[in-house]
Amino acid sequence: xxxxxxxxxxxxxxxxxxxxxxxxxxxxxxxxxxxxxxxxxxxxxxxxxxxxxxxxxxxxxxxxxxxxxxxxxxxxxxxxxxxxxxxxxxxxxxxxxxxxxxxxxxxxxxxxxxxxxxxxxxxxxxxxxxxxxxxxxxxxxxxxxxxxxxxxxxxxxxxxxxxxxxxxxxxxxxxxxxxxxxx
Amino acid sequence: xxxxxxxxxxxxxxxxxxxxxxxxxxxxxxxxxxxxxxxxxxxxxxxxxxxxxxxxxxxxxxxxxxxxxxxxxxxxxxxxxxxxxxxxxxxxxxxxxxxxxxxxxxxxxxxxxxxxxxxxxxxxxxxxxxxxxxxxxxxxxxxxxxxxxxxxxxxxxxxxxxxxxxxxxxxxxxxxxxxxxxx
Amino acid sequence: xxxxxxxxxxxxxxxxxxxxxxxxxxxxxxxxxxxxxxxxxxxxxxxxxxxxxxxxxxxxxxxxxxxxxxxxxxxxxxxxxxxxxxxxxxxxxxxxxxxxxxxxxxxxxxxxxxxxxxxxxxxxxxxxxxxxxxxxxxxxxxxxxxxxxxxxxxxxxxxxxxxxxxxxxxxxxxxxxxxxxxx
Numbered sequence: 001x002x003x004x005x006x007x008x009x010x011x012x013x014x015x016x017x018x019x020x021x022x023x024x025x026x027x028x029x030x031x032x033x034x035x036x037x038x039x040x041x042x043x044x045x046x047x048x049x050x051x052x053x054x055x056x057x058x059x060x061x062x063x064x065x066x067x068x069x070x071x072x073x074x075x076x077x078x079x080x081x082x083x084x085x086x087x088x089x090x091x092x093x094x095x096x097x098x099x100x101x102x103x104x105x106x107x108x109x110x111x112x113x114x115x116x117x118x119x120x121x122x123x124x125x126x127x128x129x130x131x132x133x134x135x136x137x138x139x140x141x142x143x144x145x146x147x148x149x150x151x152x153x154x155x156x157x158x159x160x161x162x163x164x165x166x167x168x169x170x171x172x173x174x175x176x177x178x179x180x181x182x183x
Numbered sequence: 184x185x186x187x188x189x190x191x192x193x194x195x196x197x198x199x200x201x202x203x204x205x206x207x208x209x210x211x212x213x214x215x216x217x218x219x220x221x222x223x224x225x226x227x228x229x230x231x232x233x234x235x236x237x238x239x240x241x242x243x244x245x246x247x248x249x250x251x252x253x254x255x256x257x258x259x260x261x262x263x264x265x266x267x268x269x270x271x272x273x274x275x276x277x278x279x280x281x282x283x284x285x286x287x288x289x290x291x292x293x294x295x296x297x298x299x300x301x302x303x304x305x306x307x308x309x310x311x312x313x314x315x316x317x318x319x320x321x322x323x324x325x326x327x328x329x330x331x332x333x334x335x336x337x338x339x340x341x342x343x344x345x346x347x348x349x350x351x352x353x354x355x356x357x358x359x360x361x362x363x364x365x366x
Numbered sequence: 367x368x369x370x371x372x373x374x375x376x377x378x379x380x381x382x383x384x385x386x387x388x389x390x391x392x393x394x395x396x397x398x399x400x401x402x403x404x405x406x407x408x409x410x411x412x413x414x415x416x417x418x419x420x421x422x423x424x425x426x427x428x429x430x431x432x433x434x435x436x437x438x439x440x441x442x443x444x445x446x447x448x449x450x451x452x453x454x455x456x457x458x459x460x461x462x463x464x465x466x467x468x469x470x471x472x473x474x475x476x477x478x479x480x481x482x483x484x485x486x487x488x489x490x491x492x493x494x495x496x497x498x499x500x501x502x503x504x505x506x507x508x509x510x511x512x513x514x515x516x517x518x519x520x521x522x523x524x525x526x527x528x529x530x531x532x533x534x535x536x537x538x539x540x541x542x543x544x545x546x547x548x549x
Contacts, residue, residue, distance in 0.1 A: 143512025146326025
């Protein structure tokens, strides 16, 4: 019984300690994938290999470049290859399809709604994402709101990092997919 | 105890067998609805009975017909009647409202974000859907990401089938709504 | 024991009564927040303080005012301040970022996809919303489809009320955020 009391006190102390630096509980994902996807924005001259296009913009802006400092509102539709590593030429394991919206007047942020359609030996199914992306932060979290196939009814969090960025034409995102609800 | 051992071996064998043909678990929905909805795309001449309109397109495309082979990015906003059978003239039991995006350059696929607003004797509430729709496949699964009213906090999967398609003006979808999380 | 029987009968009676007027179960949220957000639509002359802009519209409509009676399909992108009270000048506790779509030809309804990015002493994290908003109803429910940070993996329902509306330039929404799945 003395051991039990000691253990209880130790656990209470542990709980107290961990509560101070970070009040949030930590969870281990039930599934975990790291993938990359590659976005090549249509600029008027690259129709053959562009994977995305600006399709909407506010008054006074146009559809082949991002709107200026005091405009925002570009909507971009994309169909991007997904790869296992950071090489655009690697064999795709699926496609990332959906849209993003540039939604701040004085910095780069976006709102994302898209789906990973995975079709490889390892994974067959879809994962759907939605949320705000403060693009200039090193890493940012978006919600995983649903899945089908191998990811039937799954939910979770994806941590996105910009892995490369070349002007306003190409960027590559590293996505760390942590599924916390599996079925 | 002999029975227990036999049962254990049998169950292990069963688990092994079922793992080979299909590793996925099968679930029975807690609620199940089959409905139809009808989309009439505005083509410049049918304002009175159109239920949807192209509202965004990439540079060089226009808003009254789908962009050509090497363009994509049309965004369509819709407010479509929902019926219990496949007849456009049947009394609607609700409205399907939201948008879809054509998001591939070399085939028909779309990304859907929309809500069923049901208002009938049987059902009162909303069901919200999001996900990728590879339109040319016979049946495809989309995530059900939330609900309200009778569908408070529900989640699930919807299997979509194109039930009819008339040129670029009318299509009808059969939606098999399988709710797997009910409250 | 007589008391227990009486209590049981009373509870059964209570359950029966409450079942007749409303068959739905009632749930108490695990977290509850009331917030306001403020939307100032760009009208061609208010670039400095506008927080949203029309970025897409059907054929024949334009991007600085809402489309007429027989058009619909405006897409509005926004980055709105969130406040604790109904005063636009109060110190923001975060931003509401995303989009809405006007999606009916003969009344005002919209489809919403957006995220609250909260960054205050009380809350740090995001809450993502999606669903249909029948704007003219006094209160309407939208689904909360995901969260991050303090709202990691949360889901719930938000009840939206239009708290003020000034022409086609300014509106303020009161949002009653009820989280029913907390982690």
